[in-house]
Amino acid sequence: MRPDDECPYPKPFPEDFASCPAYQARQFIPLDTHYQPLEPVLTCRHLETRALPERHRWYAACALGVDDARRAWARQVGVARLGRIRAVQRELAAATAPYTSRLWELKGQQLRALRDGRDAEPATTELRRLAGQMTAELDQFLRERSRAFSEIDMPIDAARQLIIVAVDRFISTRFAAEISFDVPDDVLQRFPEPVRTFFRPAAPGR
Numbered sequence: 001m002r003p004d005d006e007c008p009y010p011k012p013f014p015e016d017f018a019s020c021p022a023y024q025a026r027q028f029i030p031l032d033t034h035y036q037p038l039e040p041v042l043t044c045r046h047l048e049t050r051a052l053p054e055r056h057r058w059y060a061a062c063a064l065g066v067d068d069a070r071r072a073w074a075r076q077v078g079v080a081r082l083g084r085i086r087a088v089q090r091e092l093a094a095a096t097a098p099y100t101s102r103l104w105e106l107k108g109q110q111l112r113a114l115r116d117g118r119d120a121e122p123a124t125t126e127l128r129r130l131a132g133q134m135t136a137e138l139d140q141f142l143r144e145r146s147r148a149f150s151e152i153d154m155p156i157d158a159a160r161q162l163i164i165v166a167v168d169r170f171i172s173t174r175f176a177a178e179i180s181f182d183v184p185d186d187v188l189q190r191f192p193e194p195v196r197t198f199f200r201p202a203a204p205g206r
Contacts, residue, residue: 012041022070035108158190
């Protein structure tokens, strides 16, 4: 018997994956043992690693819960809104694509220096410079796509603050496993419902 909350779909997800109503594509760039970026793959924002009762065994769980919970979350956020969000996410991914690989290369250099007890400031400085360029381009993207953000009830000022928080967290995190893109409470409150539910779903069973 497999856990009820296990993600039933093959992974990594293909570019055109649309089988799950709650699927939210997220590009994942793993780092090898030398902190070198590997080939990017598509995962889901809701995917989590959880332990099986058997020792040292794990499975890919959906943070939203079982199939009914995934469908309920999609209805709560709005199926049409989710479709528009996915379209904006694809455009956002295209806008950040020229920076993504280099950012992860620099992040790997920074983490390797920290691990080896060397000066990580050169890599951190370059990381901040490149991230600043990307943030400026994303700011222009937000202005140009303000109507699309309005259609999904996502104020661009709040979206801009979320980008700044995510970039700062990416740069300052000292361990690759701890890089997180969770929305802080103060930023979350700047979004209306049900967009808050999109960013922070209720825990299964609540």
